[in-house]
Amino acid sequence: MNIAILHYHLKPGGVFQVIANQMQSLKSILEADQQCQVVILHGQSQEQVSELQWPESSQLHVSTQAIAGLGYDQRSESEPNVSELADRLLNALRANRFVPDNTVIHVHNHSLGKNVSLPGALNILAREGYPLLLQIHDFVEDFRVEQYQHLRAMLGIRPHALGQLLYPQAPHIHYAVLNERDHRILSAGGVPAERLHVLTNPIVSPGKLPESLSIREEMELERGIPTDAPLVIYPVRGIRRKNLGEFLLWGTLFKSRASFGTTLAPDNEAEIPSYKRWKLLAQKLDLPCHFELGDSFSFKQNLAAADAVITTSVAEGFGMVFLESQLIGQRLLGRDLPEITTEFSKNGINLDLLYQVLTIPVEVVDKDRLIESITTAYSKLVQILSGKSHNEQSARSSLDQLLKPGTIDFGILTPDLQEEVILQVHNDQETVARILELNPVLEKGLFPQDAQAATRQAVASNSVAIKNYYDPTSIGRKLHFIYRNLIQSPRETAVSCLDCSETILESFLSLERFRPVRSMS
Structure with missing residues (x-):
């Protein structure tokens, strides 16, 4: 069996880690007489990935190959190069002797708008008879405005036609999604059940962590992080949906009692202004929030140094942090995302130190300006995204009802309003006390005190559940099964469109799901 894996880049984190974990999963299940050749096609230079280590065995052989034009689009580009990219991919496949009869092309996030040539190039590969497994981690329709605009502008098509292009249909084109929510969305959009798979991410333990004290001492020396207060690590790249304003709010609420750190800066130009905004605000207010710890300390070192892990993200595809934190024995603080975590709960994973809403008194912000700014941004x-006008009065009425209890979720605010709240909290101890009173789980999670033993027991129980449900071996078997089915699938030279693609877009566009920080700087 030959597997060609396609992704724009192999930079640390995110999809790269998923690919590495999937390789580990395959390695764990291949029998002695089974051979699997894997080539990972990417858009970086080969020199940039030459030192990457991949799980291999006598049955599993992994190599990488750079493909010009497979990386992220440069915004200056004016025309997609569909046929050129398709030719390069076909040449790479043929050079590796990967023919349609014994090959599956496994593509990650093909429809995200990062490369406008890729969807069309994949259609050409499908017409050549290559089976495709299109794994969707994130949907461009899910308020990813820049990517959506980029796709439409470059391809010159309306939303309905765009959906048809992004979700090609044929017996030898299958889809993989991360959870039941995404399965329901694609199923409602018209993807047949036999071609649609829930393929959760395998969770691979990072192994034994280094000793904590020496790392904390080094952090104190290099970054001024004191060793005598809890350190809370947010192990992410600081893109907008990670909601760094809320991370700063934690730092402001507990500024004399704890330290907070993030690991990586964004590498996407569109994300830089927002990241700089929050970084500069933390510096201006002298908050105990430390950025880019991953530049000086490894992922394992950061986790070992942490007294707790935090997430303030307002949107996730799978939500690795919810599970990885438990597997390494760390309690997890911050924001719950029921769209994602409901399945975890069904599988016996208890995340009761999280909150679904970080409650803020409405009087901290101007109510009328709050309603107006959110309504305008949403409309x-x-x-x-849809090309349709929205009834702003309806949105205003919905927000007005939401504010009737006299509180608002910090995660719903625009970045400007979030900054205003942070400044108010920074300058007024009464506001600090009020917010902590409204959100007792913040203090309970950060300073567990008498509940520490119970917290450790819950984390240990969660670790067992994760090993039962997200074990690399069981997920490796499922992935191998999907690959075998695809290789045996009938081929059709005609590739059709998804009939109800607009349903996918409509699944994401409710006001209740809208979070301005995802698209505003």
Whole structure:
């Protein structure tokens, strides 16, 4: 069996880690007489990935190959190069003797708008008879405005036609999604059940962590992080949906009692202004929030140094941090995402130190300006994504009802309003006390005190559940099964469109799901 894996890059984190974990999963299940050749096609230079280590065995052989034009689009580009990219991919496949009869092309996030040539190039590969497994980690329709605009502008098509292009249909084109929510969305959009798979991410333990004290001492020396207060690590790249304003709010609420750190800066130009905004605000207010710890300390070192892990993200595809934190024995603080974590709960994973809402008194912000700013931002995004006007009065009424209890979720605020709240908290101890009173789980999670033993027991129980449900071996068997089915699938030279692609877009566009920080800087 030959597997060609396609992704734009192999930079640390995110999809790269998923690919590495999937390779580990395959390695764990291949029998002695089974051979699997894997080539990972990517858009970086080969020199940039030459030192990467992949799980291999006498049955599993992994190599990488750079493909010009497979990386992220440069915004200056004016025309997609579909046929050129398809030719390069076909040449790479043929050079590796990967023919349609014994090959599966496994593509990660093909529809995300990072490369406008890729969807069309994949259609050409499908017409050549290559089976495709299109694994969707994130949907461009899920308020990813820049990517959506980029796709439409470059391809010159309306939303309905765009959906048809992004989700090609044929017996030898299958889809993999990360959870039941995404399965329901694609199923409602018209993807047949036999071609649609829930393929959860395998969770691979990072192994034994280094000793904590020496790392904390080094952090104190290099970054001024004191060793005598809890350190809370947010192990992410600081893109907008990670909601760094809320991370700063934690630092402001507990500024004399704990330290907070993030690991990586964004590498996407569109994300830089927002990241700089929060980094500069933390410096201006002298908050105990430390950025880019991953530049000086490894992933394992950061986790070992942490007294707790935090997430303030407002949107995730799978939510690795919810599970990885438990597997390494760390309690997890911060924001719950029921769209993602409901399945974890069903599988016996207890994340009761998280909150679904970080409650803020409405009087901390101007109510009328809050309603107006959120309504305007939401209506603008709906117009961009769907091409349809939205009833602003309806949105205003919904927000007004939401504010009736006299509180608002910090995660719903625009970045400007979030900054205003942070400044108010920084300058007024009464506001600090009020927010902590409204959100007792913050203090309970950060300073467990008498509940520490119970917290350790819950984390240990979660670790067992994760090994039962997200074990690399069981997921490796499922992945191998999907690959075998695809290789045996009938081929059709005609590739059709998804009939109900607009349903996918509509699944994401409710006001209740809208979080301005995802698209505003």
